[in-house]
Amino acid sequence: xxxxxxxxxxxxxxxxxxxxxxxxxxxxxxxxxxxxxxxxxxxxxxxxxxxxxxxxxxxxxxxxxxxxxxxxxxxxxxxxxxxxxxxxxxxxxxxxxxxxxxxxxxxxxxxxxxxxxxxxxxxxxxxxxxxxxxxxxxxxxxxxxxxxxxxxxxxxxxxxxxxxxxxxxxxxxxxxxxxxxxxxxxxxxxxxxxxxxxxxxxxxxxxxxxxxxxxxxxxxxxxxxxxxxxxxxxxxxxxxxxxxxxxxxxxxxxxxxxxxxxxxxxxxxxxxxxxxxxx
Amino acid sequence: xxxxxxxxxxxxxxxxxxxxxxxxxxxxxxxxxxxxxxxxxxxxxxxxxxxxxxxxxxxxxxxxxxxxxxxxxxxxxxxxxxxxxxxxxxxxxxxxxxxxxxxxxxxxxxxxxxxxxxxxxxxxxxxxxxxxxxxxxxxxxxxxxxxxxxxxxxxxxxxxxxxxxxxxxxxxxxxxxxxxxxxxxxxxxxxx
Numbered sequence: 082x083x084x085x086x087x088x089x090x091x092x093x094x095x096x097x098x099x100x101x102x103x104x105x106x107x108x109x110x111x112x113x114x115x116x117x118x119x120x121x122x123x124x125x126x127x128x129x130x131x132x133x134x135x136x137x138x139x140x141x142x143x144x145x146x147x148x149x150x151x152x153x154x155x156x157x158x159x160x161x162x163x164x165x166x167x168x169x170x171x172x173x174x175x176x177x178x179x180x181x182x183x184x185x186x187x188x189x190x191x192x193x194x195x196x197x198x199x200x201x202x203x204x205x206x207x208x209x210x211x212x213x214x215x216x217x218x219x220x221x222x223x224x225x226x227x228x229x230x231x232x233x234x235x236x237x238x239x240x241x242x243x244x245x246x247x248x249x250x251x252x253x254x255x256x257x258x259x260x261x262x263x264x265x266x267x268x269x270x271x272x273x274x275x276x277x278x279x280x281x282x283x284x285x286x287x288x289x290x291x292x293x294x295x296x297x298x299x300x301x302x303x304x305x306x307x308x309x310x311x312x313x314x315x316x317x318x319x320x321x322x323x324x325x326x327x328x329x330x331x332x333x334x335x336x337x338x339x340x341x342x343x344x345x346x347x348x349x350x351x352x353x354x355x356x357x358x359x360x
Numbered sequence: 361x362x363x364x365x366x367x368x369x370x371x372x373x374x375x376x377x378x379x380x381x382x383x384x385x386x387x388x389x390x391x392x393x394x395x396x397x398x399x400x401x402x403x404x405x406x407x408x409x410x411x412x413x414x415x416x417x418x419x420x421x422x423x424x425x426x427x428x429x430x431x432x433x434x435x436x437x438x439x440x441x442x443x444x445x446x447x448x449x450x451x452x453x454x455x456x457x458x459x460x461x462x463x464x465x466x467x468x469x470x471x472x473x474x475x476x477x478x479x480x481x482x483x484x485x486x487x488x489x490x491x492x493x494x495x496x497x498x499x500x501x502x503x504x505x506x507x508x509x510x511x512x513x514x515x516x517x518x519x520x521x522x523x524x525x526x527x528x529x530x531x532x533x534x535x536x537x538x539x540x541x542x543x544x545x546x547x548x549x550x551x552x
Contacts, residue, residue, distance in 0.1 A: 087520050095498070122527060129474035130481055131496035138370050138412055142405045145376050152397050155384055244384070308385055310428040344425060350362040351381075 086116075094123055178269060240338035240358065243300075243307050249354035259287030261295075261343060261352040271358040274336045281328040281341070285320060294346040295320070297328060302338040318343060334359040363426045364415045367408060378408070382427060386434050395438065403441070406471055407434040414467045436460050436468060444535070469542045476536060480529040488522035495519055 092098045093106050110117055130136075149155050250268075263283040266272075281297055298312035306313070320326050336359050343353040366374025387400040395403075410433050414420065422429060460468070481489065494504045505512040530536050 088516075091516075091519075122530070123523070125473065126477055126523075126526070127496050127498075129477040130493065131498060134370070135409060135412060135474075138367070138409060139405070141370050141372055141375060142408060145372065145379050146401050146405060148376075149379065149383065149401065152384070152387055155380060249381075304388065308389055308431070310425055310431075345362060346425075350426070 090120065090123065093120070094127065241302055242338065242356075243302055243304055243340065246300075246307070246340050246342075246354060246356070249351065250356055259285055259289050261285050263341075263343070263353055263355065266341075266355075266357055268355055269357065271360055272334055274334055274359050276331070276333050279330045279332045281318070282326065284325045286324070289320070289324075295352065296344055296346055298342045298344060300340040300342065302340070307340075312342075313339075336360055361422070364411070364422060367412050368415055375408070378430075379404070382430055385427070386431060389431070389435070390438060393438070393442065399438070399441075403434050403438045406437050406475070410437070410464070410467050410471050413471065414464055432460060433464065433468065436465070440468075440472070466543065469539050473536075473539045473543065476533065476539065477530060480526060480533070483529060484522060484526060487518075488525065491515065491518055492522050492526065495523075
């Protein structure tokens with residue numbers, strides 16, 4: 082293309098052509114696919130390389146990504162977030178629980194063998210039963226008689242945690258307009274394997290945007306299922322007018338490590354993450 | 361729309377939260393498919409830019425959990441890279457997950473095209489890069505000329521030469537033809 086057309090293109094893109102010339106140019110553009118392709122390419126170049134909201138976003142993303150040079154840095158930077166206080170408390174609590182669990186398992190170790198069972202949830206009943214009597218709840222005390230096979234080695238060793246989730250446990254994940262508090266199940270509870278009425282109850286505080294809905298996902302500790310977002314159970318969480326919630330479901334639990342995630346349906350933001358064991 | 365809003369508004373704290381929460385998951389997936397942490401960071405950034413464009417459309421509604429959506433896009437981007445580089449076979453867990461519809465696919469190809477432009481732009485000499493960047497940022501010609509100590513005519517000529525070089529680099533790359541054919545196909549596909 083000659084200099085004249087180069088100048089015309091530059092002026093057209095800079096929007097400095099007078100109306101008559103612009104009209105002529107656009108007529109030419111409509112009849113000449115090569116010229117149209119060139120204008121399209123030059124416009125794309127300006128969009129891609131000039132100042133744009135995308136490039137502002139890229140600049141922010143680059144600066145955030147710069148904090149994470151190695152996989153390990155993800156957890157070290159995270160330690161500086163406001164969540165870290167809660168996490169420290171949880172590490173401490175977890176440490177105490179671990180000592181107790183190890184002592185208990187040492188006592189049990191010599192008793193009976195157990196198969197290695199991948200954690201799964203079996204649905205006992207397809208319906209939730211709001212308001213069902215709580216007397217049906219299994220006791221979570223390990224001293225209760227247990228009909229399921231007992232492990233021949235420390236159970237916890239088989240229940241490998243999902244590291245990406247562990248860092249969120251024990252914290253109210255999302256801060257903002259509202260918060261969600263889970264009262265039941267208790268944090269870190271151990272359920273007895275077998276049939277149970279799973280209950281999730283608690284309350285919300287703050288202003289919940291209209292139309293906002295929540296769901297509860299139960300994941301096993303299978304990392305692949307978590308990455309593919311395949312929960313073993315996905316239940317809608319309905320809020321009552323008094324801002325409380327109660328979800329009940331009859332389930333058959335097999336031994337394993339499970340995670341509870343309460344998520345905002347619309348955004349996918351996690352509001353609550355916790356785990357429980359089934360032995 | 362907590363995360364989506366954070367991306368659209370370029371909110372650094374929310375973007376940081378997205379990195380902390382989802383980048384490790386993506387890294388886990390990529391690692392099993394021959395990817396490095398650096399690959400994961402690059403793919404993750406591209407996926408966030410795609411979300412930015414896709415979610416900016418009027419009437420956008422998220423129909424899946426955010427994690428599935430973001431990681432689905434990331435998977436698609438990584439899958440394309442693997443195919444292009446023919447680095448290895450893709451394992452089944454990388455291919456499953458969130459379905460990428462045509463509209464989203466279009467955004468991904470457009471993002472790929474912009475990346476190709478950036479890559480070629482970076483191959484230009486420093487003078488050309490500086491000059492073109494100012495033109496692309498729509499700085500007035502006279503201002504550029506005055507600032508760089510050149511005449512306006514010289515700046516205009518230099519701009520033409522640099523732009524021609526850039527376009528030549530882009531058009532001679534086989535990826536450009538492949539990406540634009542995807543975009544054209546997508547544009548001309550009938551809506552069902």
